[in-house]
Each structure stands twice: as C-alpha cells, then as structure tokens.
Amino acid sequence: MSEATTTDLYEVTMxxxxxxxxxxxxxxxxxxxxxxxxxxxxxVAAGLDSALDYLSHLRVGPEDVEDFAAALHRPADELRPLRGLEFTGGIRAVPEGRIVLAGEPLLEVTAPLPEAQLVETYVLNRLSHQTLIASKAARCVLAADGRPVVDFSLRRTHGPQAGFQAARLGALVGFAGTSNVAAAAATGVAAVGTMAHSYVEAFPGEEEAFRAFARTHPGPLTLLVDTYDTEAGVRVAARVLRDLDRGPGSAVRLDSGDLAVRARALLDEAGLPDVRIIASGGLDEYAVDDLVRSRAPIDVFAVGTRVGVSADAPYLDSAYKMVEYDGRPVMKLSSAKVTAPGPKQVFRRPGCADVIALADERPPGDGTPLLETVMTGGRRTGERPTLDDGRARFAADLAGLPAAARRVRAPVAPRATVSGRLAALAADVRRRIDERMPAAGSRPSRAASAARGPLRPAAHRPVSR
Known part of the structure; x- marks a missing residue:
C-alpha cells in the first residue's frame, strides 16, 4: 500500500x-x-512542499489496486486501468509564506484528467491544514508586537505529524522556538522547554527541585514557579538564581499572565532585572493581544493547544474545482458556490489590491504574479525551497498588508477583484451552459441566476467566490 490510497473513494471511482x-x-x-x-x-500559503513530494512519488501499484477493489467490493481485474497511474502533470502555485486572500488560487493542477482527479483529496488536505495553522500562528506573532513567541502545541495537536507541522509553520511566520525536539532538529529553530509541575512535586519543596535542576543543567535556567503559590515560587526561584549567580539569560515561567506584574516586581526587588518572564497556558493571539495591551511585563509568550489546532477556526472553506477540460473552460453555477472558469493568475498590487486574471494575461503596470511554475511533467522545476525563503516571503508580504487586515480583532480583509477578460469568459461560459440546460422546470429562474453572482470586471465588484 502506498500514499495513493490516502484518498476519498469517489476520486477512485471517477x-x-x-x-x-x-x-x-x-x-x-x-x-x-x-x-x-x-x-x-x-x-499564509503553506503546505506546498509536502504536496509536491506526494505528487513526485505518486504511483498506483498492484497492492493499491487490490485495496481500491476491496473498498468497492469488486474484482481487482476490473480496476486494472488504474495500475501504474502516475502524476505526469504540471503545478503552478503560490510559494509558501506568501499572503493570500479569499478566492485566489493557492495552486493549480494541470494534468491528464484521471491524474488530476485522483490527487484532489491529498493535495487539499496538505494545503488546507498547513495554510490554516500558519495563518493562526502569524496572528500570534502580530499580537505579540515584537516579543518572542514559542510553540508548545505538540502534546495536544491532532497527531504527531500535525504537531510537527505546527512547529515548522510557527517558525515560518516568526516563532522563536518550539518544544518539539524533532521539529527543532529538522528546521534549525531553537528547542525550548523547562520542567513540568510533576518535576517540582517529585521533590520535598520548590527549592530542592530548582537546585536539583540547576545541578543537572549548567546554563541559563527556566524555572516553573506556579506549582503551589506563584508569589512564593517566584521568591524561591529568585533566591536560587541569585545564590547560584545564574540570573542573566534565565527565566521564570507562569501558566497565567495575570501574576506577571507581581512576579516582575519580586524579581526586580531581588536584583534580577535580567531574568525574563515566560507566560504559557491557554494562550492564543487573543490572549496575547490582551496581555500586550494591558502592558503585562511578559518577555516571551508560549502558545500551545489553541494555536496548534486553530481552536477558534478549525477548518478552511477550501475547494478544488475543475476550471478547464481539454481546452474547454468550465465552471460551477450552483447557488453560493460559483467558480470562475479557466486557468488563472493572481497579480499582487500595492496594499494587496489583488487582481485575479486569466493565466495568459499580462500583469497590470503595478502588479506582480503570485503563482509560479513549480512542477512540470510530474517533476519539480527548481530547488527545494528553504524555511528561510518562506520567512523572507512572509515578512515582505506582511509589510505590504493594510493595517486593518493585520488587526487581531475585527480585521478587514482585502478583497481581490477580477480582470475584465476573466469576467467576460465567465459570462460566456455561463451563457453556453444555460443554452444547454432544459427549457422547462430545471432551468433556474432569473432570480436564482442573479443570486449566483455573476463575475464582473475589477472596476465593478469583488471576485465572486
């Protein structure tokens, strides 16, 4: 069995x-x-590299066909045409780290129809999940307003692979570290972490625990101070750090940001102004934003569960729709789910005033294309991108994003518009579809047709989604 079977059954039947x-x-x-x-x-576009890995190695083998046949309760010989199917097509995509808007293609697949169909589920899964998590993590970086953010999500993400992705995507958008050792080793970001409450509870008291930890770990220490009473824990930590002359670079960690002000005062009174305060425990961009706005003296924010699973928005309304077959542009017309026909390009203009156009259109004078050719003939067209490449793309796009879109609360998202040629093509395809529809009961009413929201040129309205 290979990853070819990691798909929805209807991809196989089609x-x-x-x-x-x-x-x-x-x-x-x-x-x-x-x-x-x-x-x-x-x-934030993400997940492309793993999707390209899948496409590069896709091959339906005999065991895959056996599994497909078992799922369909049919003899394997009847599914023989699938054997040996590989991905031989091309991919144009938005590189990882770039900011994208609703309605804009993150990726376009062009391949023989059976191949392009079979890969839908896997590619959607890869790009949707990783784009979702990268976008959530990026908002945490914005909320922290320049203070370091680190990833503590592994223990509660939806599986180890999701935890690895959360750590990598946090690094993509500017996280300073992760508790995930495997992800730190693979990405080169800092591994961070200290001790659990169980460690403190294993000793007779906090001081014994802190001194034992210091004996094992000679560098700067991070001490967990809220196992029992937070103020008392800070006092004990301050005494141990001062006695051992381990202040600079060390930190205390709180599972609540509410006591940060008092903790800062106690550390300063102990002559330890360089000891940092790390806050963790149920943090996401909303909690971080609240703490920053309240001027809480927190130096590092450790975000975990709510970010690793994107708790407030756990899925993307993503779609993978055919836009052209054998040279014929196609579109979906069902209510609220109209799609635009034809292969496309997105032109990024200042302030993310993006224009969605046909793939062969020339860019407007101040526009640059977002989608790049990343695969031809089933093989990558360039070197594997690095995490630093993605970081640079994200930083550049974020700098050009309107301030209203960067807000943590009540953001205003820019809306892409469509080119005149794309709008005209959509109107033409719709007209031809309507001409083929039965003249009687199944033809939609004018009101229903209007509700589908025809595409119009950029100067008139946002893109229909």
Missing amino acids: ALSYLREGMTGPATFSLFVRDLPPERGFL
Missing part, C-alpha cells in the same frame, strides 16, 4: 470511469479558499 471512457485530455483544477475564517484578515 478516475476509473475517466480511464474507461478514454477521457484523458488535460484538465486544470484550481485550489482556493472560498471565504476566510471568522476574524481573519489574510491567509
């Missing part, structure tokens, strides 16, 4: 039917997010 019908012409599918989650002013 791919098999296409092969039997001889429908192997080139198809283009566009992957995009219809609407941003609540309280989001932007998204």
